[in-house]
Ligand SMILES: Nc1ccn([C@@H]2O[C@H](COP(=O)(O)O)[C@@H](O)[C@H]2O)c(=O)n1
């Protein structure tokens with residue numbers, strides 16, 4: 001959509017020229033409401049997955065971590081001037097998503113160093129992507145956790161320490177601290193009941209954790225350690241009713257002892273914008289993914305009688321939170337009021353909320369942020385992330401068109417599986433190559449396809465394995481059966497509640513970020529065509545309604561996708577092969593074996609191309625073979 005931010009321009013150096021983007025003054029394209037500041041305020045990131053250079057091909061999410069460093073510093077100063085508390089928190093999944101995080105060995109080596117530049121983080125917690133690979137888990141233990149010290153909370157995640165031969169918590173189990181304005185906080189960091197970790201680590205189930213002595217001691221009343229508020233950070237769906245969320249278990253355990261104390265939750269993992277009300281003194285925020293969203297939360301209601309609060313009651317000159325968590329109950333006795341906002345991750349947004357619209361960039365930028373931007377640019381150059389391999393003829397998306405559509409990313413990726421995953425020794429045999437759609441992480445844009453893009457689309461080092469000569473009578477129905485079983489690779493987009501309404505001309509159905517889930521019909525609900533020209537993107541509806549998105553968006557269609565997809569090669573023109581090599585990524589090995597049944601086991605499985613050929617390796621050869629010819633005139 002050109003109406004808000006102009007055409008996509010991803011030439012490497014242009015990205016790093018600091019300037020307010022065109023469209024900043026257009027209320028349809030940027031923020032137009034000041035944030036509500038309370039006594040207690042939080043900036044929340046989650047599931048950044050290495051997107052620290054920002055979205056080079058999507059200007060609406062185009063800020064980099066340097067811009068955020070500057071923004072966070074401005075906001076800390078503002079909070080200080082207002083006499084209120086501001087915490088900066090993150091809820092995990094730093095790895096697997098871009099070249100910056102995944103070209104290094106182990107992955108994350110560069111990305112975590114950049115992340116550490118934002119040393120004003122107050123609390124952080126661990127995600128599942130810090131635990132799939134042992135080297136990454138040890139990097140998290142020996143580098144990341146050491147850096148953040150008592151701010152890194154892993155209440156239910158331990159690692160085998162080779163030095164002692166015993167399991168130790170990767171970070172701290174909990175943190176009790178007092179804010180600058182006297183709030184006494186007990187914080188935890190809880191990973192959902194994750195089971196896909198390597199054997200280096202152990203994720204303790206929430207139901208077990210809440211019975212452990214350290215937890216009971218932390219939660220129980222102690223006159224020497226009063227608690228004004230519990231903070232539950234977690235790589236864990238914020239909405240407690242979402243399958244897999246373990247927040248309710250921890251919430252229940254705290255509520256048994258503290259029926260009224262505020263319990264404030266910050267979640268992640270499902271990659272959505274969401275805000276849920278648990279009770280009159282407990283709410284829960286989730287702030288999207290991939291440096292697309294910065295979550296804002298604020299609350300007031302503490303006074304010196306019910307807490308240690310010493311700050312300003314209602315900061316002046318700014319809006320304040322006004323909403324009770326529960327409004328439809330006459331029995332609401334809680335003094336607490338709340339606000340939440342989902343900020344789009346771009347400089348216009350940051351400038352608007354830090355120094356005000358219409359301000360020059362010079363008013364915004366700090367050396368600390370500019371230095372991080374330069375550092376990111378230098379790393380990108382060093383890692384060769386701008387190297388171009390081919391020219392993608394059109395944009396392909398994951399969920400904005402039906403699976404099977406010519407513009408679905410799984411259409412060329414099925415072809416890529418069929419043609420670019422080839423074992424020289426088995427080249428002439430019929431083969432079926434299966435992958436999980438969850439391993440594909442992002443859309444592929446029209447124009448130059450870079451080294452970075454290969455990780456953005458397919459970041460995992462999942463080895464291609466195979467079972468030779470499986471009778472077609474068994475292999476033929478495998479994909480369908482895998483999808484019917486809906487197993488391991490599942491990566492549900494969301495429980496997003498946004499209505500589907502397309503505003504044509506501005507909404508290119510395959511151009512923007514599809515955030516919210518609808519029925520995919522593209523039918524309008526209650527709006528006239530082209531009433532407003534907006535920026536396509538997230539249209540969030542949560543427990544506080546539909547005003548959470550800081551910048552209003554037109555929504556993008558969402559279509560569900562199956563859990564698995566495949567490509568086939570060397571099949572006869574008519575009929576079926578007798579036998580077929582069944583090739584699949586190691587992440588779904590147990591799913592494939594479960595469907596093939598008792599005649600097959602791990603003993604039948606070996607690497608297909610080599611033990612080093614992974615899902616990071618098939619895209620570049622495909623792009624080169626298919627789209628390199630278009631390179632000289634590749635539109636940007
Ligand atoms: N080696 C891997 C690891 C993970 N996946 C996919 O990622 C999903 C989890 O991602 P979150 O950001 O939601 O934590 C997982 O369900 C898989 O789909 C993979 O494909 N290969």
Ligand SMILES: [Zn+2]
Pocket residue numbers: 047049093269270271
């Ligand atoms: Zn994630």
Ligand SMILES: [Zn+2]
Pocket residue numbers: 093127128129235268269270
């Ligand atoms: Zn996750």
